[in-house]
Amino acid sequence: MGEAAARSPKQHRSRRTLQRITRAALELIGQNGVEGTTVGAITRRAGSSVGSFYARFDGKGDLLRYLDEHIWETVEQQWSETLAGGLSERPINELVRGLARLYADLDLVHRDARDAIGQALRGPWAGPSDAALRTRARVWEDSQRLLLAKRGAIVHSDPELAVETVCRTLESAASLFEPVFLEDLCTALVVHLVGDRDSSLPSGANVEFFDIWS
Known part of the structure; x- marks a missing residue:
């Protein structure tokens, strides 16, 4: 259990108050940044x-540390749901x-507030919390477990490497691609895993990821 979950009060009224403070803080920090957000405004x-x-x-400062933990617990909860x-x-x-789509959606969870809080706590060049x-x-x-469970459909000679390539690409692309480009990328990644069974590639053919761009 993370710090944010452990701090949640057991009484309903107190829990609601904490939720309102948390929501208000995230909204204001997302709009105005950390420096532009005061306790009074929250x-x-x-x-x-x-x-x-x-x-x-x-x-x-204590609030910012709590929010940093809370945001990532929210991301993990959405992932689990x-x-x-x-x-699968x-x-x-x-x-x-x-x-x-899930990677892209999770990247949007309180993104403005998340980035501002991270810089305030750890500086602009510091690593993640x-x-x-x-x-x-x-x-x-x-992600790797889910894809490797489909090993029977993967034609790449090294399924583990192919799945790792797909996961790294999705993680890196989540915040960079508009939906239409993300769809094109997904098509390329599927070809990397299973080959282009609907066109010229024979069934069982290996496809290197960067070949699809040539």
């Missing part, structure tokens, strides 16, 4: 009191597209 947006804020946080929805049952071409690394590791492991 409590006003949340419809709460300054006393309620300091009953839960030692100050703004999507996997539970039957993504889809054929490999739909699985790749489903993972691509422990919570981010933990969540990314979970997503990475699950």
